[in-house]
Amino acid sequence: xxxxxxxxxxxxxxxxxxxxxxxxxxxxxxxxxxxxxxxxxxxxxxxxxxxxxxxxxxxxxxxxxxxxxxxxxxxxxxxxxxxxxxxxxxxxxxxxxxxxxxxxxxxxxxxxxxxxxxxxxxxxxxxxxxxxxxxxxxxxxxxxxxxxxxxxxxxxxxxxxxxxxxxxxxxxxxxxxxxxxxxxxxxxxxxxxxxxxxxxxxxxxxxxxxxxxxxxxxxxxxxxxxxxxxxxxxxxxxxxxxxxxxxxxxxxxxxxxxxxxxxxxxxxxxxxxxxxxxxxxxxxxxxxxxxxxxxxxxxxxxxxxxxxxxxxxxxxxxxxxxxxxxxxxxxxxxxxxxxxxxxxxxxxxxxxxxxxxxxxxxxxxxxxxxxxxxxxxxxxxxxxxxxxxxxxxxxxxxxxxxxxxxxxxxxxxxxxxxxxxxxxxxxxxxxxxxxxxxxxxxxxxxxxxxxxxxxxxxx
Amino acid sequence: xxxxxxxxxxxxxxxxxxxxxxxxxxxxxxxxxxxxxxxxxxxxxxxxxxxxxxxxxxxxxxxxxxxxxxxxxxxxxxxxxxxxxxxxxxxxxxxxxxxxxxxxxxxxxxxxxxxxxxxxxxxxxxxxxxxxxxxxxxxxxxxxxxxxxxxxxxxxxxxxxxxxxxxxxxxxxxxxxxxxxxxxxxxxxxxxxxxxxxxxxxxxxxxxxxxxxxxxxxxxxxxxxxxxxxxxxxxxxxxxxxxxxxxxxxxxxxxxxxxxxxxxxxxxxxxxxxxxxxxxxxxxxxxxxxxxxxxxxxxxxxxxxxxxxxxxxxxxxxxxxxxxxxxxxxxxxxxxxxxxxxxxxxxxxxxxxxxxxxxxxxxxxxxxxxxxxxxx
Numbered sequence: 001x002x003x004x005x006x007x008x009x010x011x012x013x014x015x016x017x018x019x020x021x022x023x024x025x026x027x028x029x030x031x032x033x034x035x036x037x038x039x040x041x042x043x044x045x046x047x048x049x050x051x052x053x054x055x056x057x058x059x060x061x062x063x064x065x066x067x068x069x070x071x072x073x074x075x076x077x078x079x080x081x082x083x084x085x086x087x088x089x090x091x092x093x094x095x096x097x098x099x100x101x102x103x104x105x106x107x108x109x110x111x112x113x114x115x116x117x118x119x120x121x122x123x124x125x126x127x128x129x130x131x132x133x134x135x136x137x138x139x140x141x142x143x144x145x146x147x148x149x150x151x152x153x154x155x156x157x158x159x160x161x162x163x164x165x166x167x168x169x170x171x172x173x174x175x176x177x178x179x180x181x182x183x184x185x186x187x188x189x190x191x192x193x194x195x196x197x198x199x200x201x202x203x204x205x206x207x208x209x210x211x212x213x214x215x216x217x218x219x220x221x222x223x224x225x226x227x228x229x230x231x232x233x234x235x236x237x238x239x240x241x242x243x244x245x246x247x248x249x250x251x252x253x254x255x256x257x258x259x260x261x262x263x264x265x266x267x268x269x270x271x272x273x274x275x276x277x278x279x280x281x282x283x284x285x286x287x288x289x290x291x292x293x294x295x296x297x298x299x300x301x302x303x304x305x306x307x308x309x310x311x312x313x314x315x316x317x318x319x320x321x322x323x324x325x326x327x328x329x330x331x332x333x334x335x336x337x338x339x340x341x342x343x344x345x346x347x348x349x350x351x352x353x354x355x356x357x358x359x360x361x362x363x364x365x366x367x368x369x370x371x372x373x374x375x376x377x378x379x380x381x382x383x384x385x386x387x388x389x390x391x392x393x394x395x396x397x398x399x400x401x402x403x404x405x406x407x408x409x410x411x412x413x414x415x416x417x418x419x420x421x422x423x424x425x426x427x428x429x430x431x432x433x434x435x436x437x438x439x440x441x442x443x444x445x446x447x448x449x450x451x452x453x454x455x456x457x458x459x
Numbered sequence: 460x461x462x463x464x465x466x467x468x469x470x471x472x473x474x475x476x477x478x479x480x481x482x483x484x485x486x487x488x489x490x491x492x493x494x495x496x497x498x499x500x501x502x503x504x505x506x507x508x509x510x511x512x513x514x515x516x517x518x519x520x521x522x523x524x525x526x527x528x529x530x531x532x533x534x535x536x537x538x539x540x541x542x543x544x545x546x547x548x549x550x551x552x553x554x555x556x557x558x559x560x561x562x563x564x565x566x567x568x569x570x571x572x573x574x575x576x577x578x579x580x581x582x583x584x585x586x587x588x589x590x591x592x593x594x595x596x597x598x599x600x601x602x603x604x605x606x607x608x609x610x611x612x613x614x615x616x617x618x619x620x621x622x623x624x625x626x627x628x629x630x631x632x633x634x635x636x637x638x639x640x641x642x643x644x645x646x647x648x649x650x651x652x653x654x655x656x657x658x659x660x661x662x663x664x665x666x667x668x669x670x671x672x673x674x675x676x677x678x679x680x681x682x683x684x685x686x687x688x689x690x691x692x693x694x695x696x697x698x699x700x701x702x703x704x705x706x707x708x709x710x711x712x713x714x715x716x717x718x719x720x721x722x723x724x725x726x727x728x729x730x731x732x733x734x735x736x737x738x739x740x741x742x743x744x745x746x747x748x749x750x751x752x753x754x755x756x757x758x759x760x761x762x763x764x765x766x767x768x769x770x771x772x773x774x775x776x777x778x779x780x781x782x783x784x785x786x787x788x789x790x791x792x793x794x795x796x797x798x799x800x801x802x803x804x805x806x807x808x809x810x811x812x813x814x815x816x817x818x819x820x821x822x823x824x825x826x827x828x829x830x831x832x833x834x835x
Contacts, residue, residue, distance in 0.1 A: 022631070031626040031633075035568045035658050037538070061557065063656035065636035072633040076619065076656045079558075079565035085531040086569050089492065089538035104555060108516060108589040109528075116528040119490040120535040139652035140557040171518065171525050176486055178518055189591030195518045197487045197525045284631060 008393055008428045009225075009258050009400030009442065010420075011054045011097065012047045012412065014040065015073030019264060020373075022284030023407035024072060026277075030408055034077050041090035043409055050416035051430050053441045054095030054126060056207075056227075056402055057083055061104055061137035069286065081113050088121035095438030096121060097207055099128040102159040103152055104141050107188055110159075111166040114204045115196035123200035123437030128207040128227070129218070131156050153214035158187050160222050164203055166190070172198035203447045205438045211239070220246030220257070224444060227402050228261040229375050232343070236261055236376075236397035258442060261392070262375040263401040267385045267414050275353055278379045281406060282369040290321060307372045309364060315371050316341035320364060328361035344370055351379045375404065385415075386422040393428065490527050492535060499536040502543060505789035506797070508816050509544035509686075510536070511577060511668065511775070516553060517586040530562050537570040544813035546575035546668045551605040552598070553590050559608075560615035560655050567660035572812030574660070575686070577668040578612075580605035582675075598648055602679065607646045609667070609683060614642040616664055617825045618654035640826050662814045663821045669718075670775070671700070672747070680718065681707030685819055688721045688775040690747045697722045697749060698770050719817060722771035723748035725779050726758055728787040738781060748777050755787070759795035
């Protein structure tokens with residue numbers, strides 16, 4: 001294996017009202033940015049000046065007004081391909097990630113949309129492959145049912161294969177008429193060739209996220225970047241090692257696939273200010289009515305994890321219903337709680353700098369706030385946030401992070417201005433882009449064609 | 460009222476050739492952002508209302524016929540221009556209506572109301588070879604399929620009322636759920652629940668553009684289109700096509716000036732009429748466009764006369780396949796048009812949206828009159 005210096009990779013997840021459900025309610029946060037393309041351009045330019053690898057445009061294919069409490073950014077937003085092309089016109093280096101769901105698209109359409117984006121962006125296009133978790137999306141696409149996981153991945157595997165083969169056969173200087181595909185597979189029959197010229201990157205950069213076996217296989221085989229969601233170092237290390245091992249089975253080197261967990265940094269010049277922002281954001285979130293035991297709902301479009309003592313009791317393994325949510329937690333709870341419960345208490349202490357026994361005490365509400373948030377969160381001053389990032393990076397829990405700005409544009413600017421310079425000073429993060437394309441930022445060369453690679457694997 | 464449009468040619472077409480001052484771009488660099496930008500800026504600076512990005516998702520024959528997907532091209536161009544309208548072409552056979560509604564609504568937001576849709580259906584389904592999906596039957600009647608498709612897209616565009624967003628920081632109410640509507644479409648080809656996950660487009664409903672290839676599509680255009688480029692090879696053909704279209708439109712219950720009729724022209728501009736005729740004689744005539752031949756003043760006078768006589772509301776300009784012809788049209792004919800009458804950039808003014816420039820009102824949302832005050 002090469003001894004090239006490992007460098008951190010950073011992406012920016014863009015949600016127009018912030019990735020925190022109440023991010024838009026902070027006084028300086030934009031609440032009306034979802035359809036303001038100039039604002040999206042501004043945020044992307046801030047990320048580009050900070051030398052982020054990419055801006056990430058997520059997507060969903062259905063909506064529900066109930067999302068307004070749990071996730072207003074995902075209720076409605078600009079479609080990602082059109083958004084990406086506009087961001088490409090307003091920037092020159094940063095990679096642009098578009099989420100597109102094969103379940104509800106055609107391979108030829110995705111191949112040409114991504115190909116076109118790679119042309120207008122001069123080699124900065126990237127496709128985040130999702131297969132869709134929202135069962136109600138089926139009702140928007142003349143389907144009677146949401147396909148089960150196996151069928152979605154069968155379809156996606158062939159879909160990705162066809163897209164990459166269309167890119168390989170696209171018209172080029174050497175073959176101006178393109179190379180026909182004549183694919184006749186289980187799901188698709190596609191003649192080709194693609195009507196978009198060969199891509200500047202040959203293949204757009206591929207992102208994928210997921211924890212199921214099928215999704216890990218798809219990612220290990222096809223993806224250049226894996227977007228992960230583990231909340232702590234041990235679970236992230238296990239995921240990281242698993243993906244790299246699977247990738248090795250496909251003949252891929254460790255440095256050919258970057259694993260980037262999501263991370264919400266709440267950063268301010270001082271620890272106290274950062275904790276105050278964290279507390280203020282969570283104070284906006286209402287609590288849900290209590291439920292009888294066993295009725296706790298989790299996840300899903302428009303639902304979200306319940307924020308109440310009932311859900312907290314399940315996590316703790318201790319029935320704490322009936323307490324005043326604002327009351328401080330008795331120290332004895334730590335001994336009674338399940339392992340997951342103790343992790344929740346420890347995590348709460350890490351974020352809030354409060355404890356079960358000190359002068360500043362943890363409340364039930366603090367625990368509810370910790371449990372309700374998604375993925376990894378770090379609250380602190382710039383050095384503390386950089387320490388967190390470095391620890392994950394050095395311990396091979398991550399090759400970098402997809403940064404979740406809790407509120408916009410403030411959280412983007414704070415990370416870019418306060419944390420990125422620390423990471424650069426420590427030699428972890430680039431001072432300037434390695435080259436003009438997204439593949440350059442990731443240290444990836446141009447890909448070989450599918451046919452060549454398949455032959456190599458068979459050998 | 461004025462409307463001029465120009466089609467975006469494929470790589471190797473006359474406009475891109477001009478932009479390279481005669482040097483053909485390599486097939487792989489033909490769509491560099493800088494080239495697209497200069498193309499679009501030339502069209503915008505010339506005062507055109509609309510750039511039509513055509514599309515047919517396949518490669519025909521051995522010659523390189525490559526293009527960009529029109530949505531990414533339009534969005535990129537929109538970001539580098541300020542006034543130019545952008546019409547994207549999409550074949551209903553190769554999209555899901557929910558996806559197309561999102562793409563078009565988003566493009567209208569990104570362009571601040573400069574987007575238009577040219578929804579087509581190819582009866583021959585020539586590109587279907589690139590979209591073969593098992594278990595998906597081809598529609599028996601592509602025309603009926605396209606009409607239902609458009610109906611769904613238009614319903615989705617209206618699924619959010621203009622004032623659905625509350626964004627009240629104090630109360631935490633982000634939307635008024637009573638102003639977000641499922642469409643619950645159950646049709647012959649589509650079952651779409653909705654609502655869309657994009658706010659209503661700035662124009663409310665995007666203008667529908669139609670470019671005739673033959674009279675066969677006229678009933679569709681008369682019923683649905685806001686702007687129609689008629690297919691005609693001479694002045695008489697334009698008159699006939701326009702009259703036939705308007706007569707059908709009146710039977711559909713539409714206003715007398717709907718849809719707007721654009722005559723397709725290939726301008727051949729020279730310092731003298733003889734020189735213009737000589738240039739024109741070098742290439743074969745197109746059956747689907749009228750050659751406008753002469754000096755800049757002559758061509759401008761002809762075009763003005765057509766509008767004055769009610770022959771057309773404007774023109775779809777197809778640049779002549781000859782180096783130097785596009786700049787002569789842009790730099791000499793367009794200013795002459797503006798000097799002498801009702802069409803051209805001065806008359807168009809700077810209405811902020813494409814609908815405004817086309818003289819089309821912003822339609823009310825179909826749900827607006829049903830709105831009830833809601834609490835909670």
